[in-house]
Amino acid sequence: MEDQVRAGSRRAAKAPSIARHGRLKTRNPWRSLAKLTASVLAVALVSGTAVAAYAAWDLVQTAQPTVKLESEKVLEGVPDIGAIDGGVNLLLIGSDSRQGQGEGFGDPDEETAVLNDVTMLLHISQDHTHVEVVSFPRDMLISVPGTCADPEDPSDTLSALSAVKMNTVLSYGGMDCVVQTVQAELGITIPFAGIVQFMGVAGLSEAVGGVEVCVAEKIEDEYTGIFLEPGTHTLAGIDALQFLRTRHGVGDGSDLGRISNQQVFLSSLARKLQADGTLNDPVTLFKIAKAALANMQLSAGLANPTMMISIAKAMKDVDLSKIAFIQYPTGYVDGGGAVAPDASAEIVKTALQTDVPVVFDAAANATDSGSAADPNAAPAPETPVEEAPATTDPAAPAPTTTEALPSNVSGQTAAETRCSAGRSLDDQ
Numbered sequence: 214m215e216d217q218v219r220a221g222s223r224r225a226a227k228a229p230s231i232a233r234h235g236r237l238k239t240r241n242p243w244r245s246l247a248k249l250t251a252s253v254l255a256v257a258l259v260s261g262t263a264v265a266a267y268a269a270w271d272l273v274q275t276a277q278p279t280v281k282l283e284s285e286k287v288l289e290g291v292p293d294i295g296a297i298d299g300g301v302n303l304l305l306i307g308s309d310s311r312q313g314q315g316e317g318f319g320d321p322d323e324e325t326a327v328l329n330d331v332t333m334l335l336h337i338s339q340d341h342t343h344v345e346v347v348s349f350p351r352d353m354l355i356s357v358p359g360t361c362a363d364p365e366d367p368s369d370t371l372s373a374l375s376a377v378k379m380n381t382v383l384s385y386g387g388m389d390c391v392v393q394t395v396q397a398e399l400g401i402t403i404p405f406a407g408i409v410q411f412m413g414v415a416g417l418s419e420a421v422g423g424v425e426v427c428v429a430e431k432i433e434d435e436y437t438g439i440f441l442e443p444g445t446h447t448l449a450g451i452d453a454l455q456f457l458r459t460r461h462g463v464g465d466g467s468d469l470g471r472i473s474n475q476q477v478f479l480s481s482l483a484r485k486l487q488a489d490g491t492l493n494d495p496v497t498l499f500k501i502a503k504a505a506l507a508n509m510q511l512s513a514g515l516a517n518p519t520m521m522i523s524i525a526k527a528m529k530d531v532d533l534s535k536i537a538f539i540q541y542p543t544g545y546v547d548g549g550g551a552v553a554p555d556a557s558a559e560i561v562k563t564a565l566q567t568d569v570p571v572v573f574d575a576a577a578n579a580t581d582s583g584s585a586a587d588p589n590a591a592p593a594p595e596t597p598v599e600e601a602p603a604t605t606d607p608a609a610p611a612p613t614t615t616e617a618l619p620s621n622v623s624g625q626t627a628a629e630t631r632c633s634a635g636r637s638l639d640d641q
Contacts, residue, residue, distance in 0.1 A: 278510070279510070279511055279512060279513040279515075279516040280387070280388045280389060280406075280510060280511070280512050280513065281389070281512070281513045282388070282389050282392055282403075282404065282405075282406060282512045282513070282514065283360070283362075283389060283392075283393065284392060284393075284396065284402050284403055284404045285404050285512065285513060285514045296341070296523055296526035296527045296529075297337075297520070297523040297524050297526070297527050299339050300336070300337055300338055300339040300568060301335065301336070301337040301405065301524055301527060302334065302335070302336055302337075302401055302402060302403040302404065302405065303334070303335040303403070303405040303406065303407070303515070303524070304332070304333070304334055304335075304391065304392050304395055304403050304405070304406040304407075305331070305332075305333045305334075305335065305406075305407055305409065306329045306331065306332055306333075306383060306388060306391055306406065306407065306408045306409070307329065307330055307331025307332075307333075307408075307409055307410075307414070308327055308328070308329060308330070308383060308408050308409070308410050309327075309328045309330045309411075327383055327384040328351070328380040328381065328383060328384060329351070329379065329380050329382060329383035329391055329408075330351045330380050331348075331351070331475075332348075332349040332351070332379055332380075332391065332395065333346060333347065333348050333349070334346070334347040334349075334395060334399070334403070334565075336401075336565055337524070337527050337528060337531075338568050338570070339568055341527045341528070341530070341531060342531065342532075342535060342570070343531065343532075343535035343536070343537070343570035344528060344531050344535065344536045344537070345537050345539060345564070345565065345570075345571060346479065346536070346537070346538045346539065347539045347540075347541055347561065347565070348472045348475065348476070348538070348539070348540050348541060349379050349395070349541045350379065350468050350469060350472065350540075350541065350543055350552050351378065351379055351380035351468050352378050352379070352380070352468055352550070352551045352552055353378065353379045353541065353543055353551070353552050353553065353554065354376045354377065354378060354379075354546065354551050354552070354553045355376075355377065355378075355379050355382070355394060355398055355554075356373070356374065356375045356376070356377075356394070356397065356398075357371075357373060357374040357375075357377060357382055357385065357386070357390065357393075357394050358373055358393055358394065358397050359371070359372055359373030360393055361385075361386035361387075361389065361390035361393055361394075362386070362387075362389065362390075363386070364386060364387045371385065371386050371390070378551060379394075382394050383408075388406055388408055388510065388512065389406075389512075391406070392406050392512075398554075398562075399562050399565055399566070400562055400565075400566050401565055401566060404512075404514055405512055405514055405515040405524075406511070406512040406515065407505070407509045407510065407511045407512065407515055408509060408510040408511075409508065409509045410508070411454055411458075412454075412508060413504075413505075413508030413509050414453065414454045414457060415449075415450045415451050415453065415454045416450075416504040416507065416508045417501065417504045417505065417508065418448065418449045418450060418453035418454070419449045419450050419453075419504070420497075420500040420501045420503070420504040421482065421485065421486065421491065421497070421500075421501065422449070422485075422489075422497075423447045423448060423449035423453070424447065424448055424449070424453060424478055424481050424482045424485060425445060425446070425447045425448075425481055425485070426445070426446055426447075426448055426456065426477055426478055426481055426632075426633060427444075427445055427477070427481075427587050427630065427631070427632035427633065428441045428442070428443050428444060428445075428446060428632060428633045428635055429443060429584075429585040429587075429632035429633060429634050429635065430443060430585075430634055430635035430636070430637070431443060431635045431637050432456075432459065432462040432463060432633060432635035432636065433462055433635070433636070433637050433638045433641075434455075434459040434460075434461045434462030434463075434636075435461075435638070436459075436460075436461050437455040437458045437459045437461075437462070438455060439452070439455040439456060439458075439459050439462060441456075441633075441635065443635070448478075453478070456474070456478060456633075457474075457475050457478055458471075459471065459474065461636065461641050462635060462636050462641075463583050463633055463634060463635055463636055464583035464584075464634050464636060465583075465636075466636060466641060469540065469543075469552075469583070470583035470634075470636075471583060472540050472583065473540065473583025473584040473623065473634075474583045474584060474633050474634075476538040476540070476583075476584065476624060476625055476631075477583075477584050477625075477631050477632065477633050479538055479627075480536075480538055480625055480626070480627045480629065480630070480631070481630075483533065483536050483627035484533060484627055484628075484630075486528075487529070487533065492525050492526060492528060492529035493529060498521075498522055498525060501521075501525075502518045502521045502522065505521065506518070532628075533626065533627040533628035534626050534627075534628040535570055535626070536626060536627035536628075537570070537571050537573070537624060537625075537626050538624045538625055538626070538627070539561060539571065539618075539622065539624040540622070540623045540624050541554065541558060541561060542554065542555050542557035542558050542561060542619075542621055542622045543555055543558070555621070557618070557619045557621055557622050560616060560618060560619065560622070561618070561622065563616065564616035564618075567616075569614055569615060569616050570614075570615050570616070571615070571616045571617075571618050572615055572616070572617050572618065573618055573622070573623075573624055573625065573626070574617070574618060574619060574620040574622070576620040577618070577620050577621065577622055577623045577624070578623070578625075583633070583634055584625070584631040584632060584633060584634055585631065585632050585633075585634045586631060586632070587630040587631055587632045
C-alpha cells in the first residue's frame with residue numbers, strides 16, 4: 214500500500230487512485246477576461262490593423278477558465294510583448310479524462326479517471342540558447358508536498374503523500390498540485406502550466422499542419438486503433454493523437470517505450486517549426502494560440518496570447534542540437550509495477566537548476582526500446598562537452614558549461630532523426 218504521510222493538513226488524505234472532479238481554484242472570471250482582453254488589444258494596437266483586432270477578439274471568445282498557480286508570483290513585472298525576457302519553465306499535463314471528448318475514447322461515465330498520463334517539463338534557458346524537455350513516467354513513484362490546496366475547498370490543504378504514482382497527482386489535487394509536486398522533485402520554480410485532453414492534442418497537431426514521423430517497424434495497436442506500415446507518415450488530428458497515445462504498439466509495450474515514441478514526434482515537430490518559419494509566422498502562431506486556448510486548461514499566467522507568442526519567440530533561434538528530449542531516469546522497483554528515480558536523476562536536476570545544456574551518451578540509444586535510428590538520415594553532429602575556464606581560486610572546482618548525461622539516460626536532440634520502433638500484434 215502506498216505510504217501516506219500527513220503534513221499539517223486539516224483533511225485526511227484521499228486515496229489518489231480515486232478520481233475526484235472537485236472545483237479547481239480559479240481566478241475571478243471577469244478579472245481573467247479583462248486581463249486577456251487588455252493583452253490581446255495590446256497586440257492589435259501594436260499591429261495597427263483590423264485583421265489583428267479581429268484575431269484578438271476571436272482569441273478572447275475562445276479562452277477557457279484558467280487555474281491560478283501558487284508559483285505565478287514570479288511573473289509579476291514580466292513584459293508580454295516580444296520574446297520573453299529570461300528563462301521559462303512550463304509543465305504540460307496530458308489528462309486521460311474522457312469528459313467532453315466525444316465518441317471514440319470510451320464511455321465518460323464508465324472511464325471517469327482524471328490521470329496525468331503525460332507529465333512533461335519544458336525548460337528554456339535564461340539566454341535562449343538551449344531547451345530541455347523532460348518526460349516523467351506515469352508510473353514513477355513520487356512524493357506530494359503537503360501544500361496543495363484542496364480542489365473541493367481551496368481554503369484548506371491536502372495531506373502530503375509519499376511513494377505515489379505520478380499519474381495519480383492530478384486527480385488528487387489538480388493542476389497546481391502537479392506543478393508543486395514536480396517543483397519539489399526538481400528543485401526549480403514552474404510558473405506556467407497547461408492541461409490538454411485527447412481532442413486538444415488533435416487540434417494542436419492540426420494547427421501546425423501535421424507532423425512527419427518515421428516508422429522503422431510496423432505499428433499495430435488495437436487499443437488505440439493505430440496501424441502504420443514502415444516508412445514516413447504525416448500525422449495530424451486523431452492520427453497524431455493515437456500515435457502519441459500508443460503503448461502496446463511500440464517498443465516493449467511499456468510506458469517508457471511510449472515516451473521514446475513521443476520524443477520521435479516532438480523532435481520532428483521542433484524541426485518542422487524551425488524549417489517552416491512557423492515561429493516567425495503570425496498567422497500560424499495565431500492558429501496555435503487559438504487551438505491551445507480552445508482545447509487546453511491553462512494556468513492564469515499562460516492563458517494570454519501575447520505570453521504564448523513571447524514564449525514561442527524565445528525558441529525560434531535555438532539550435533536543434535541544443536533542444537534535448539530527456540526521459541527522466543528511473544529504475545523498476547521490486548515487483549516491476551512501478552519505477553523510481555535513480556542516481557542519474559540528480560544529474561538531470563542539477564542541469565536544470567544550473568541552467569546548463571546536456572549531452573547524451575551515444576550508448577544510451579542501445580537501451581532505448583521505443584525508437585531506432587533512421588537508416589536514411591545523416592548522423593547528427595556530436596556536441597562536445599565544454600568546460601568553463603579554470604577559476605583563479607585553486608580550491609574551487611571549475612564549473613562545467615555542459616552536463617554530460619550517463620549512458621542510462623535515454624533521449625534525443627531535435628537535430629537527430631529517429632524512427633518509431635513499432636510492435637506487431639504477434640509480439641503483444
